[in-house]
Structures are given as C-alpha cells and as structure tokens.
Amino acid sequence: MDFYHSEDNNKFRHLVNWIVDIIVVIAFAWFLVYAYGTQIVIAGHSMSPLLESEDVVLMDRISYDFGRPIRFDVVVFQREDQKMNVKRVIGLPGETVQIKNDEIYIDGEKLKEPEGLGRVSLSGLAEKPVKLGEDEYFLLGDNRDSSEDSRFSNIGNVSGRQIQGKVWFRMRPFSRMELIRSK
Secondary structure, eight states: OHHHHHHHHHHHHHHHHHHHHHHHHHHHHHHHHHHHOEEEEOOSSTTTTTSOTTOEEEEESSHHHHSOOOTTOEEEEEOTTSOEEEEEEEEOTTOEEEEETTEEEETTEEOOOOTTOOOOOOOGGGGSOEEOOTTEEEEEOSSGGGOOSTTSTTTOSEEGGGEEEEEEEEEESGGGOEEOOOO
16 A cells, blocks of 8 residues: 555656746746846837847846946936837946037047947037936937937936846847847
8 A cells, every 4th residue: 555655645746846847947938038038129220330220139137237337338228208218328327428529528538439339410418518426327329310318308317227228139130130249
C-alpha cells in the first residue's frame, strides 16, 4: 500500500513542479515585455534621420529606475496632454542651456554634438539662458527645424517623472531594424 501512496505523492509533486515552472516562465516573459518591449510608434519627423514617421521602436522602462538619463539618450516622455513623444536629452539637471547663433551652449560652453544632428535655427525659450531644476531635462528633436520640444512653452523643461524610458531598438520597418544607441 505504501508503494501506491508514494506513486500518488510523486504525481502530485510532479504536477506542482510543472505548474510552478509555467508560472515562472509566464512571469519572466511578462517582465521582459513590460521592461524592454513597450512599443512606441513614431509620429512625425522630429527625430529624422534617426527615426522616421511610422517607425516602431521598443522602450526600456527599467534603465531609469536604476539610473538617470544621460546626454544624447533618446527618450520617451509623456507630455502634459498625456501624449507620448520621443526626443533626445541635451540638458541635464542643474545645467543652464542657451541657444545662440544656431549653436547650443551648456553652462556657457559650446556643446559638441554628434554628427547628423541639425543646427538650431530657432532658439525659442532658450534664446535666453534656461536654468534646469534638480530633476529637469532639456530635450530636442534631431530634426531641429521640425520639432516641438523644450524650446517651446507647451513642452518646456521635462521633469524626470515624465520620462517613461529609453528607446533602445527599432523593430520596424524590418529593413532598418537596429539597436538605438546614445551618440
């Protein structure tokens, strides 16, 4: 009789192990999708040539839970009107940003930008020095002449809580699939 009881116990243990394995796999898959798989569809041409309208990118939600955005990161932020936008980090907390003579200055020093980023022909709010708070960022689109960004009062300085994550991968169109890196 103990033999049959032991066999039933093994079947039950096997079933419990199987259920636990399935739960772990589902939890791991959910974590990966939540953390690294949030899809964002690019609207407009403000990030051209890096990102074009209708490109689909993936956002990393976790990186800024353990760190802060750095200069030239491409981030997703939520505007006051709840729309999601994608822009590049230019100014960091505590810095002073100014745009003059089509150039960006950080704390009075000309910013050396990566190649491919357009000149800034419209200074907007940054015509005068813009002092960033302890949790504020100055964001610009790569296509500076066609970007609604921190230079304009409806966006302004973006707080850290508005930044939802970092763009890390373009998944569509398939012909342009690639990792998106800070310059």
